[in-house]
Amino acid sequence: MFRLLTTLILWVALSEASKIVIQSNPNYLLQDLTKTLTLRCSLLDTATTTTTMIGRRDAGDLTETQYDVQSVTAISVVRNSQNEPVANLTSQPSAAVPLTDLKSLKVHGSLGKNHASSPNSEHAFLEMQWDHPGQNQTGGYTCYIYAVDAQGQNIVFSTSAEIGQEFPSADDMLSHISQLEKTVDALEQRLQAVEIKLGLLKPPHAEEGMVVCEDSNNWNRDPYGNNGRYVFHNVKFQTPYDKPPMVSLGIDLLDESSDAYLRIHTDIDNLTKDGFTVRCGTWADTYIFKVRVRWVSVVA
The missing domain is CATH 2.60.40.2080 (Immunoglobulin-like)
Incomplete structure (x- = not known):
């Protein structure tokens, strides 16, 4: 049975497309050595040259479309097969909220294109950062981005990332010790600078x-x-x-x-x-x- 389209326009041109991506830094944790873990789920506005059909579109889970979505209404991230909620970003209220790991997890994000902390090609994003992540932060993460197209139909983008954990090698330990020594040196220099400033700020004789x-x-x-x-x-x-x-x-x-x-x-x-x-x-x-x-x- 043929579907009737209320509007059908075919053209070959340079048009905007939408694509979901999830990035992790690092991709795996070194046990007891990794200081921070960052996950960022984004919907990108990309350019594509294709034959595009403008009209009614079906909603469904996907990673990219050949057209630019009209707006993003929410972003959510879940963890592992149990779909443990990790973080949400919705328009009401317009704020990113951590849902687990509350002592170590910080989140922020935006549903609009003109947020200052994002590149120009990023339509919306949700970023999560853990301090001193461990075994509980390993596993699979799935990001869902809920959007609306120009015809008012709902679209659900989804993609996943896997965070593993490795035991540090001898080289990892030496590198970590070297970094700690550099940090100590930098802190000592800052302390000396503060002591000098305090000396300059002491009450006049x-x-x-x-x-x-x-x-x-x-x-x-x-x-x-x-x-x-x-x-x-x-x-x-x-x-x-x-x-x-x-x-x-x-x-x-x-x-x-x-x-x-x-x-x-x-x-x-x-x-x-x-x-x-x-x-x-x-x-x-x-x-x-x-x-x-x-x-x-x-x-x-």
Whole structure:
């Protein structure tokens, strides 16, 4: 019995086709040595020159078509003959979901053509990556991609890949040890770089302290007259600066006689990278019992 086609157009031209592929990296696991396993199932838009019939098409499982599908609605991956669900990607919600190996499996994917992480020829994809895979991740994987053609009919693509496991040879062990040594060297270099950065980011050199000037009657007399009196106190930094720093002074205690006007001044003398001198002074008939001067030094 002949099938009636609502629309039938025959041509020979360069047209777009669709093909399902599944790629694994690596193809087999080295026991206790393989760090990651990646499986990527994709629907590719490929070019083909063929006689193509545009019209109603039957749905079914296949690996490629001679025409480009209209859209992809879902991707699913199962494992081994028990069809253990591994991961799904659907449009509602539009997110890739791991269904097994939840502690080690990460998945991502897209159902559209314009996803940033895929080559231009890739219509849709679902990628799975296991950290430190083992025996449980070996076996056969089958990927199903569900699509719709231009006439609105459902199409199911499918393909499979086999992941085996081998015991590492002596050469494999030596190669692994060599790679570990390179990794350790790289980590040591990064650690040194971090230590250098931390050294550059350490707080700027700063120190503080105080000096006390007492009993102004015993201070040195001003050789130039004016009945001036002054006293010096030397300060040495705990850690020398690279160059003379900035130093600020402040009086936080003052005890003086009320029999005369208050007259007091403090200043800095002989500032170097190693220390400085604080000078306390008064004049006329003022008497200072005690003045306490606090100082702070910071990098200039």
